Amino acid sequence: xxxxxxxxxxxxxxxxxxxxxxxxxxxxxxxxxxxxxxxxxxxxxxxxxxxxxxxxxxxxxxxxxxxxxxxxxxxxxxxxxxxxxxxxxxxxxxxxxxxxxxxxxxxxxxxxxxxxxxxxxxxxxxxxxxxxxxxxxxxxxxxxxxxxxxxxxxxxxxxxxxxxxxxxxxxxxxxxxxxxxxxxxxxxxxxxxxxxxxxxxxxxxxxxxxxxxxxxxxxxxxxxxxxxxxxxxxxxxxxxxxxxxxxxxxxxxxxxxxxxxxxxxxxxxxxxxxxxxxxxxx
Amino acid sequence: xxxxxxxxxxxxxxxxxxxxxxxxxxxxxxxxxxxxxxxxxxxxxxxxxxxxxxxxxxxxxxxxxxxxxxxxxxxxxxxxxxxxxxxxxxxxxxxxxxxxxxxxxxxxxxxxxxxxxxxxxxxxxxxxxxxxxxxxxxxxxxxxxxxxxxxxxxxxxxxxxxxxxxxxxxxxxxxxxxxxxxxxxxxxxxxxxxxxxxxxxxxxxxxxxxxxxxxxxxxxxxxxxxxxxxxxxxxxxxxxxxxxxxxxxxxxxxxxxxxxxxxxxxxxxxxxxxxxxxxxxxxxxxxxxxxxxxxxxxxxxxxxxxxxxxxxxxxxxxxxxxxxxxxx
Numbered sequence: 001x002x003x004x005x006x007x008x009x010x011x012x013x014x015x016x017x018x019x020x021x022x023x024x025x026x027x028x029x030x031x032x033x034x035x036x037x038x039x040x041x042x043x044x045x046x047x048x049x050x051x052x053x054x055x056x057x058x059x060x061x062x063x064x065x066x067x068x069x070x071x072x073x074x075x076x077x078x079x080x081x082x083x084x085x086x087x088x089x090x091x092x093x094x095x096x097x098x099x100x101x102x103x104x105x106x107x108x109x110x111x112x113x114x115x116x117x118x119x120x121x122x123x124x125x126x127x128x129x130x131x132x133x134x135x136x137x138x139x140x141x142x143x144x145x146x147x148x149x150x151x152x153x154x155x156x157x158x159x160x161x162x163x164x165x166x167x168x169x170x171x172x173x174x175x176x177x178x179x180x181x182x183x184x185x186x187x188x189x190x191x192x193x194x195x196x197x198x199x200x201x202x203x204x205x206x207x208x209x210x211x212x213x214x215x216x217x218x219x220x221x222x223x224x225x226x227x228x229x230x231x232x233x234x235x236x237x238x239x240x241x242x243x244x245x246x247x248x249x250x251x252x253x254x255x256x257x258x259x260x261x262x263x264x265x266x267x268x269x270x271x272x273x274x275x276x277x278x279x280x281x282x
Numbered sequence: 283x284x285x286x287x288x289x290x291x292x293x294x295x296x297x298x299x300x301x302x303x304x305x306x307x308x309x310x311x312x313x314x315x316x317x318x319x320x321x322x323x324x325x326x327x328x329x330x331x332x333x334x335x336x337x338x339x340x341x342x343x344x345x346x347x348x349x350x351x352x353x354x355x356x357x358x359x360x361x362x363x364x365x366x367x368x369x370x371x372x373x374x375x376x377x378x379x380x381x382x383x384x385x386x387x388x389x390x391x392x393x394x395x396x397x398x399x400x401x402x403x404x405x406x407x408x409x410x411x412x413x414x415x416x417x418x419x420x421x422x423x424x425x426x427x428x429x430x431x432x433x434x435x436x437x438x439x440x441x442x443x444x445x446x447x448x449x450x451x452x453x454x455x456x457x458x459x460x461x462x463x464x465x466x467x468x469x470x471x472x473x474x475x476x477x478x479x480x481x482x483x484x485x486x487x488x489x490x491x492x493x494x495x496x497x498x499x500x501x502x503x504x505x506x507x508x509x510x511x512x513x514x515x516x517x518x519x520x521x522x523x524x525x526x527x528x529x530x531x532x533x534x535x536x537x538x539x540x541x542x543x544x545x546x547x548x549x550x551x552x553x554x555x556x557x558x559x560x561x562x563x564x565x566x567x568x569x570x571x572x573x574x575x576x577x578x579x580x581x582x583x584x585x586x587x588x589x590x591x592x593x594x595x596x597x598x599x600x601x602x603x604x605x606x607x608x609x610x
Contacts, residue, residue, distance in 0.1 A: 001394070001497075001499060001502065002391075002394070002494065002497060002502050002515065002516070002519075002520045003391055003394065003395075004395060005395060006395050006397060007396070007397075014397070017395070017397070018397055019401055019463065021397075021399075024392070025403060025406055025407065028406075028410075029406065029409065029410075031421045031422060031425050031432070031434075032409070032410070032413075032421065035424065035425075038424070045432055067450075093350045094312050094316060095312040095313065097309045097310070097313060098309060098310050098312075098313035098314070099310060100309055101305075101306040101307075101309035101310045102306075102310070105302065105305065105306035106305075107303065107306055110306070111603075111606060113310070113314070115599050115602070115603075116317075117313075117317065118323045118598075118599065118602065119595050119599060120317060120322065121389070121535055121596065122591065122594070122595045123321070123325065123588060123591060123595070124540060124541060124562060124584065124587045124588055124591050125541070125543070125562070126561070126562050126565040126566065126580075126583070126584040126587055126588075127324070127325050127328045127329075127584045127585065127587070127588040128321065128324040128325065128328065129565070129566070129569065129584065130324075130327075130331060130338075130569060130577045130578070130580060130581050130584070131323070131324035131327040131328055131331070132320060132324055132329055133570075134338065134577075135324075149333075150320070151320055153316070154316045154317055154319065154320030154321060155320060155321060157313050157316060157317050158317060158321065161313060186301065186302075186305040187305075188512065190309070195520070201483065210302050211412060214414070215413075215416070215546075216412035217414065217415065217416045217543070217544040217547065218543050218544065218566075221547070221566075221569070222566075233414050233416045233417075233544075234416075236416055236417065236420065237547075237548060240420065240548075245430070247424055247430050248418060250424070251420075251424070254416075254417045254421065255417075257414060257416070257417055258412075258413045258414060258417045259411070260311055261412050261414070262409070262412050262413065264412075265405075265408075265409075265412040266405065269405060273314070273406045273408075273488060273492065275528075276485070276488060276489075277488060277489055277492040277530075279491075
């Protein structure tokens with residue numbers, strides 16, 4: 001193990017390390033902590049410049065309810081869910097199919113097609129912006145929930161296929177071969193042999209795509225204009241304009257927007273990190 | 283002649299015999315069609331559109347009102363100071379964002395211990411990456427705020443004297459004026475990059491933590507017996523084993539730097555005076571802004587950004603191709 005385990009050092013070094021840890025964490029999360037404190041303060045505290053001190057009164061419930069009663073936050077949150085959930089379902093389903101095809105079958109264009117999905121995943125959004133926006137306007141998908149999740153699903157299919165293909169490629173190929181010798185139909189091999197084995201990959205992708213799409217801001221701006229279809233990220237920006245210098249409300253709204261992916265991360269941590277660090281180890 | 287009876291027999295069997303050639307396409311078609319419509323074709327449309335001038339409107343017959351201008355959009359870009367500012371800022375992002383890689387490694391080394399509660403510390407350090415960049419931008423926008431934020435209050439504590447008038451309103455007399463980072467054309471970009479580094483360091487950290495988990499323990503022990511320690515151990519023994527992690531960390535950091543849009547849109551909207559623009563944000567600004575839509579010019583900016591990104595994509599694919607060849 002590197003660095004040398006602290007247990008093997010002197011007790012005082014171990015103590016110093018353990019004492020320093022919470023301090024380092026506090027410093028690292030200082031911006032977050034400060035914004036949380038701000039979100040439970042009263043407007044009076046903020047105007048008098050009380051940023052770090054003890055809040056003169058606790059307004060946790062008041063501030064967070066105010067966000068919902070004084071703005072469209074509830075609508076934005078709902079929109080975010082309605083965009084994110086179908087995106088996850090569609091992109092993961094398509095990627096299971098495509099990843100299976102690219103990992104199991106040997107055909108001439110398998111590698112070029114795989115690289116197409118990989119490359120698509122890295123391109124800047126801006127190169128897609130004008131055509132996708134124009135297409136959405138033409139087909140009536142502009143400023144709708146469906147217009148957003150269809151695009152996200154298509155785009156995320158690239159990453160999901162990359163992930164799935166590598167995952168399936170790492171499975172023992174004998175499984176497929178022996179099923180073929182038994183005369184099992186191809187789609188049955190996919191459904192009964194492979195699909196149960198890729199469950200961990202599905203879980204990892206689901207949490208990752210959920211987070212990516214929930215946190216999207218660019219496409220929310222490109223593909224919507226009204227309140228009806230805006231997700232919470234774009235909503236928070238609108239609130240920022242509405243609550244000018246009401247930093248306690250802006251902070252509360254920001255933290256609310258961040259909450260679902262954070263909850264997802266803490267609940268599904270193992271899968272989340274397994275997904276993110278794909279390729280970081282050989 | 284002997285072919286004929288075979289052929290007539292083959293019609294029902296053709297599907298069966300070519301099953302393995304057909305099946306992959308059936309599995310692929312849904313993803314491929316979807317991906318082609320929303321990702322592949324738009325790239326070419328954008329490149330094509332960059333040779334037109336178009337405000338995004340259609341005439342009564344439903345025909346696009348775009349007019350062909352050839353390479354004029356690119357000529358205009360060459361003379362556009364905002365374009366060069368954006369490009370320069372993109373470069374600043376690329377270079378400074380790279381700090382996330384060593385910083386992530388440093389934190390990972392610091393946290394790679396097994397004392398009680400370590401799991402909790404690791405996930406808390408990773409926390410900033412999960413939060414949306416919009417929220418990170420808002421947090422830091424407030425953090426930098428000279429009147430209500432952390433920078434402002436620390437500054438006032440250090441350099442200002444507070445006087446409270448009869449009505450209870452505080453006024454400050456400062457020996458040096460409070461810096462307003464996001465309103466200063468020289469500093470704003472660096473302020474945003476610093477904010478962007480926060481989640482990116484967390485990302486690199488988690489990549490390295492996973493990598494460190496998989497470092498071969500016997501090699502470390504052997505090196506230790508040979509007297510390697512500290513920096514030399516890190517440089518000659520550990521880092522070579524972390525190469526896959528370093529590679530991914532650099533790839534995601536480059537992509538992240540070139541994609542930077544959210545924070546700029548939230549914190550400064552490219553201002554003051556366009557000084558914090560990057561290509562990604564400038565493209566959005568010219569393509570859909572209050573001053574009317576300029577799809578052609580915007581597409582030209584996007585094409586330049588795409589060309590830059592293509593260098594990295596090609597390099598990445600080339601690396602992947604080498605790995606594929608080896609694994610066969």
